[in-house]
């Protein structure tokens with residue numbers, strides 16, 4: 001296959017020849033036998049890699065399945081996703097992670113790398129079979145109780161020690177449970193005005209500080225999920241300055257949206273579409289997160305794609321589920337927050353959304369530069385134009401997007417997984 005007229009990382013137009021799942025040739029004026037795709041001058045990026053996706057299967061197939069979730073990922077330009085462990089049953093054994101891994105291989109819209117639970121049943125009492133999951137066919141390297149915090153310091157220490165044996169990483173959902181009991185939104189001026197129980201920044205920052213110290217103490221790798229506050233950024237910056245092995249991610253929604261939306265938004269007040277964990281924070285937090293992503297303090301953009309069926313979201317605020325879908329809008333949101341603001345160029349986007357997450361997740365074959373001989377995992381993205389977000393067009397089974405009623409720039413034109421198109425002209429193949 002030949003892809004005509006694409007701009008690698010936004011550079012000069014070239015053509016690509018894909019053969020046997022690899023990039024076989026790069027240059028102007030390529031011709032030859034086989035299918036030809038017109039890239040139309042799109043930006044070519046290495047296929048995106050998500051460190052934090054909820055695929056919901058097994059157990060909540062009414063919200064998402066491996067099939068629909070990976071279709072959603074492909075439409076968003078992703079060639080690999082890490083599937084979080086908070087399924088039912090929980091992915092806390094070799095059997096469950098292999099089941100998720102096999103479903104990913106069968107559906108094939110993108111690679112599915114299961115994340116293993118840190119504790120049995122996400123209950124925070126007893127370590128799960130981390131070694132068995134690492135040794136399984138799914139070769140798990142990322143472990144997380146995401147959705148819940150590993151709040152017990154001794155268990156967290158043991159997990160960090162254990163994963164060293166197979167170069168694993170513990171990805172922490174940093175939320176001090178006692179400080180966030182009944183929390184409904186960011187603790188601040190808006191929560192005070194609305195009378196909703198607040199989720200204070202310190203509940204995130206205290207756990208991150210503790211875990212950075214623990215990771216340094218045992219010489220292990222820590223990854224911090226969905227960083228949401230300016231204070232967290234300062235702590236991570238400090239830990240990195242010490243040379244500690246700490247990485248961090250930020251979600252697209254925390255780079256763009258603020259807690260004011262709970263009070264006043266295009267879809268009204270108290271709309272649970274904005275209810276998410278960790279919560280949307282303040283403008284000052286958003287600015288700090290953008291700066292941290294730009295300077296590398298935060299390594300990765302991860303979606304925290306969290307599909308929920310209508311009945312779990314279209315209810316009163318206090319009863320609604322927390323979370324937003326994000327795979328199909330992530331690149332557009334990053335363009336809006338980071339590229340159009342001059343904070344990141346396309347090389348920076350490729351690093352934060354492909355190379356860095358593949359490196360942290362120890363995912364071979366992904367996140368590599370678009371060079372001759374590299375796996376043909378790539379995304380073609382047209383950054384021109386703005387369109388209204390249309391949840392009805394999502395491939396995801398769920399529609400809980402916070403961008404309804406807004407416009408976003410750009411669109412994913414095509415996605416290729418090992419040389420095979422999973423998306424062409426914006427549509428699933």
Ligand SMILES: [Zn+2]
Nearest residue numbers: 146147173225
């Ligand atoms: Zn989480």
